[in-house]
Amino acid sequence: MASKALPILFYNLGGEMLYVLDQRLKAQNIAEDRSTQVIEEIVSTMFNPQLFKEMMKPQDLYSKQAMRNMFSKLVHSSIMRVNSESMEKLYDLMVMAVKYQVTQVPDPYSLLHVTLNHLDSVLKFIEGNSAILSKVHYVYNGLVKAYGSLSTFEYIQIRQCLLAFLQDINNKVSIYLTGKVQNEDGRFVIKKSGEVSKGSDVPGTIQLFRGKKREVVNFNSETKFTPNVPIFGLSNDIGGKRSTLLGTNVYLNCGNADYMIATDSSASSSMKESHKRAKAELGLLAQLLGSDKPTTSNDFKLQLFTNAETVPVTPKSSNSTPTHNVIAIKAERTGREELSQIVDEMTITSASSKTSAGEDLLSLMDSF
Amino acid sequence: MYEKVKTHILPESSSSLYGNLDVKYENDGDTGHKSMTLLSIHNTNVNLLSFQSGTTVHALISPDNPGSKNKSNVVAAKWLQLLKENILVVLSHKGLVIFDSEGQLMMFSLANSEIDETSSCLSIACAKSKYICVGTSSGKVLVICLNKNVYTVKTTLHDHTLPVMCLSGLQSSKSNGVDMVSADDGGTIHCYKAGSDLLLSGKIPGTGVACTSVKLVQNGMVVAGYLTGHIRIFDSSSFTLLADIAGHVRAVSSLDATTLEEKSSYNVISASEDSFLRVWKISNQDTIQVSHEWCSSIRDTQLCGVRFCDESGQAFVASGYDCKEIWQFSRI
Numbered sequence: 001m002a003s004k005a006l007p008i009l010f011y012n013l014g015g016e017m018l019y020v021l022d023q024r025l026k027a028q029n030i031a032e033d034r035s036t037q038v039i040e041e042i043v044s045t046m047f048n049p050q051l052f053k054e055m056m057k058p059q060d061l062y063s064k065q066a067m068r069n070m071f072s073k074l075v076h077s078s079i080m081r082v083n084s085e086s087m088e089k090l091y092d093l094m095v096m097a098v099k100y101q102v103t104q105v106p107d108p109y110s111l112l113h114v115t116l117n118h119l120d121s122v123l124k125f126i127e128g129n130s131a132i133l134s135k136v137h138y139v140y141n142g143l144v145k146a147y148g149s150l151s152t153f154e155y156i157q158i159r160q161c162l163l164a165f166l167q168d169i170n171n172k173v174s175i176y177l178t179g180k181v182q183n184e185d186g187r188f189v190i191k192k193s194g195e196v197s198k199g200s201d202v203p204g205t206i207q208l209f210r211g212k213k214r215e216v217v218n219f220n221s222e223t224k225f226t227p228n229v230p231i232f233g234l235s236n237d238i239g240g241k242r243s244t245l246l247g248t249n250v251y252l253n254c255g256n257a258d259y260m261i262a263t264d265s266s267a268s269s270s271m272k273e274s275h276k277r278a279k280a281e282l283g284l285l286a287q288l289l290g291s292d293k294p295t296t297s298n299d300f301k302l303q304l305f306t307n308a309e310t311v312p313v314t315p316k317s318s319n320s321t322p323t324h325n326v327i328a329i330k331a332e333r334t335g336r337e338e339l340s341q342i343v344d345e346m347t348i349t350s351a352s353s354k355t356s357a358g359e360d361l362l363s364l365m366d367s368f
Numbered sequence: 369m370y371e372k373v374k375t376h377i378l379p380e381s382s383s384s385l386y387g388n389l390d391v392k393y394e395n396d397g398d399t400g401h402k403s404m405t406l407l408s409i410h411n412t413n414v415n416l417l418s419f420q421s422g423t424t425v426h427a428l429i430s431p432d433n434p435g436s437k438n439k440s441n442v443v444a445a446k447w448l449q450l451l452k453e454n455i456l457v458v459l460s461h462k463g464l465v466i467f468d469s470e471g472q473l474m475m476f477s478l479a480n481s482e483i484d485e486t487s488s489c490l491s492i493a494c495a496k497s498k499y500i501c502v503g504t505s506s507g508k509v510l511v512i513c514l515n516k517n518v519y520t521v522k523t524t525l526h527d528h529t530l531p532v533m534c535l536s537g538l539q540s541s542k543s544n545g546v547d548m549v550s551a552d553d554g555g556t557i558h559c560y561k562a563g564s565d566l567l568l569s570g571k572i573p574g575t576g577v578a579c580t581s582v583k584l585v586q587n588g589m590v591v592a593g594y595l596t597g598h599i600r601i602f603d604s605s606s607f608t609l610l611a612d613i614a615g616h617v618r619a620v621s622s623l624d625a626t627t628l629e630e631k632s633s634y635n636v637i638s639a640s641e642d643s644f645l646r647v648w649k650i651s652n653q654d655t656i657q658v659s660h661e662w663c664s665s666i667r668d669t670q671l672c673g674v675r676f677c678d679e680s681g682q683a684f685v686a687s688g689y690d691c692k693e694i695w696q697f698s699r700i
Contacts, residue, residue, distance in 0.1 A: 103670065103689075107595065152578045152595065153505070153531040153553040163384040164411050164441060167690055187668040187690070190643045199577060199596040201614035206658050208611050219660035223644075225617055 004154065005161040006062075007055045007143065008115055010070075012101065012247065014046045015118025016094040017071060018125060021080075023251040034079070039125050040132055041078035047122075047135040052142055061165050081301040092171045099166040100176060101246040103188050106197035108155035110243045111162075112147045112236070116140070117247030120239055137238075144236045175250060193224035198243065202227055369647065369662040370684070374696040376417055379426050380410035382672055384689040385443060386534065386580045386621045387491075389673025391685060392447045392454065392469060404677060406694055407447070407456075408687050412439040414458055416471060417694070429471035431458045448494035449539060450514060457500065459489040464502060466512075466519060476512075476519035483510065493535035495548035496562040503532025509550055511566055525560075527568050528552045536584040545588045546604040551579035557590060559604045570607045583623040583636065589652055591636050593620025599638055601650060601658065610656040613648070616640035622674045626681030635661070635681050639674035643667065645686055645697075666695060 018039060025035040045051070062070070071094070072087050082090065101114050119140050126132045150158075170186030181189050196202055203221035207214060233241050382388050390407040405418035416427040432439045440461035447469060448455050454469040463479040480488045483504060491503035499522070500512040507528035510521050530553040537548040546569060547562040555574025560566045572590070581593040589610070590602040597616030602609055618641035625636045633651040640646075647662040669688035677683040683698045 151530070151553055153533070156578065156580075156595075160384050161441075163689060167383065167411065168381055170690070183668055185668075190665075190668045190670070192643075192665065196617045197596070200617050201596075201598065203597070203614050203616060206611060206613045206660070208656050208658060209609050210655050217658070221615075221660075222663055222665070223617070 003060055003157065003161045004058060004146075004150070005158045005165075006059060007052075008111055008147075008158060009061060009067075009098070009162055009165065010055055011046075011115055011139070011143070012098045012118055013067070013071065013094045014074070015115075015122060015247065016097040017075070017090065018042065018122060019097075019249045019251050020090055020093055021075075022125060022249075036128075038078045038080045040129055042074060043122055043126050044132050044135060045074055045077040047132070047139045049135065049138050052139045056142065056146060061161060064165070064169075067165075079299045081299055083301070092169075093173060095166065095169055096171050096173045096176070097250075098162075099169060100181065100188055102159060102162045102166060104246060105159070106244055107199065108152065108159045109150070110246070111155060111158060112143070113234075113242040113244055114247035115143060115147075116236060116240075117242055117245070119143070121249045123238065140238060148236055192222075194226065196225045196228050198228050198230065200228065369699065370664070370697040371700050372664070372695055373683075373698045376406060376424075376685075376694040376696065378406075378408055378410070378415045378417055378692045378694060379428065380413060380415050381690050381692050382408045382687040383411055383441075384670065384672055385409055386619070387444065387446075387673055389622065389675050389685065389687040389694070390446050391675040391677055393678045395678075406685060407445055408673065408694065409442045409445055411441050412460075414442055414445045414456075414471065427471060429456075429458065429467065431460045431462070431465040431477075443488075443490060444492055446492045448492070448500060449497055450494060450500065451497050457492050457502075459492060459502070461488065464489045466500075478510075478512075478521070483508065491532055491535045491550075493537040493548060493550075494539075495537035495560065495566060496541070497539050499537070499548070499562060499566055501535050501537060501548055501550070501566070503528075503535050503550055505531045507532060507552065509535070523565060525550075525558075525566065525568070527558050527571075528556065530554045530556070533579055534582045536582045536590075538584055538586065542586070542588060546584065546590075549582055549584045549590050549604065551582040551592055553578045555579045555592075555594060557582065557592060557602065559590070559607065570604075572602050572604075572607045572609075580619045580621060581623045581638075583625050585625045585634050585636070585650075586627060587632070587634070587652060589634070589650065591623055591625060591650075593623050593638055593640075595619045597640060597642060599623075599636075599648070601652075601656065603652070610652060611650070611658045613658065615646055615648075615660075616642045616644060618642040618670070621670075621672045624674055624676050624684065626676045626679060628681070635676075637674050637676065637684055639671035639686055641670040641672075641689075643669050643671060643688075645671065645674060664697070 022039060025038065068091050071091055075082050075087065105111055105114060119136065123136055172182060172186045176182035183189055202225045203223055204218055206217040208217065231241060231243065234243055235241050388409050392405040394403045403418065403420045405416055408415050412430060414429040416429065418425045430439065431442060442458055442460045444459040446457055448457055456467040456469055456471050458465045463477060465474055466476040467474055487504040487506040487508055489502050489504055493501050495501060498513065502510040507530055509525040509532055511523045511525065512519055513522040528550065532550050532552050535550045541547050546559040548560040548566060549557055551557045555577050557572040559569045561569045578595040579592050580595050583591045585591060588604045590604050592600050597618055597620060599613040599615045599620060600609060601611040615638055620638050620640050622639040623636060625634050628635055632653045633649055636648045636650055638646050643665045645664050646660060649659045649661050651657045666688055669691055671686055671688045673687040675685055677685060683696060685694050685696050687694050
């Protein structure tokens, strides 16, 4: 059965990718004109109207490998070069962000507002470029038109489809661990307090209807929820009021602070899926993403992450589960020698340096 | 009242589907031999886990042909007691397949495209050990019967206008009682009586909120769980609301019920994406009584299935999204 989940998955993953790239480009003091060019080029490819039309055809989701390849291709539609290891980590971070959003949405129809939150941020990234702005507006309006009036059932199906895609991926992400929204097993925390979602009531009451009489019995729900405070003026308009903050840029307030990403065996095992299958699935969409830019003297490499330094995030994970490595990324120089070394590794090298793993991946994509 | 006694491990994690767990319990009267088999869906597969004389056996069932490259996700799988035979019905994005209870022998299949262009199978129940009812995304409910050893679509019920999210049937109801209920995306519940056919006996209007699980109880009460976490109890003979419970804060993904010793009372268990399992005691002899008996939270787990292990209600099992674990609880 055809599904409408692909555009939701693609634009949310893409939004998360831009958040990370934006934060990394700033943290590494990349010249503003180059940073702008990278972001604009990626947004321009991602919001290509032809690509959008292709996305909107009802279809099954791609395999995890095909999706990964697609985003690698998307990154390399810009002048930036990212090695395959960084690309892996970038993708894992994007996937976990989207998994967080899909598992936590207050109700299935809020998936649209999560997506629109991403698009609002994308519009801010490219504020000065009217040609690209109009592309994003086109996709924005297309998504609102297609998803604005779907039934609950259709949203439930989209969510279940996304959750199936995101199943068995439980990488730990420091921003979520420190924010206490992810537990040490990689699962997202389910809260037992706070405001209930729209339409839900605080658990703890039973209303009994006996003829014309109504009786209320209370029980201890072992939770501490509070009633929903309605948000008035919810809107699907650009910059409108949303039902959720999920999908907004969580890296905005990170500044240059370091953050970590953990990888586990499930991520690497998914890499073992055959490239052949990915090739078949990518098909026209990969073609629409266009051929990668030829390497020019203007190109630069960005090593987003490095696993040169492995830091256990919690004593438990380092002792009991050796496969759960946590990699620390430091964006600023500190007095610690090993961290300085990482910073050195993350700085941009000139485009004339040797072929990187990223270029190997590029040629792989080109061979499609 | 209940405590966690065992954790069974499935070969693959459970998918996020409402009612994603079933139990087959067999009790051989002659030998006193008991066996239990658990079922949970993982994307394109149905995982079976059976326990026989101390050994655990895994099996994977796929509704697709062996070697099929384009496997389709399973949306529901359930054992149904049909006359004297126990069958396994599996619904996928492609259509419906009926297997023997072990999942080894395919006995019937129906592609979604054979129903019509817009329908896909969503939910299953059996009424009066005779009618296999299949709810679809177009609102149709197919009624499949075994006639001279051949499965055939006997009738199609056209009463729902919205996707039929869940169904529940009874093997035998009280005299002139309702045998099957179907609930849709707008929360509307339809009640059917089984005679020579399934006949609509009445409608319980919905509030617009999707009904995500439903359970028809022996005495004619309908327990319904909703996307918003509410649980409502209706009388299927008068189609009236008896109780409205603010029970959960996320979708009620699964419900099950068992008769208590005092016969007129029932234990209902609800599982939700809010991580909570809750047991409710309900009775409706002279007047409706509902009490919250017990609850437990499976840490950071969006629960997707719950089933009593047998009719005694002494034990139940629960499953959760992204988890290979099936947690078994026993009465203490």
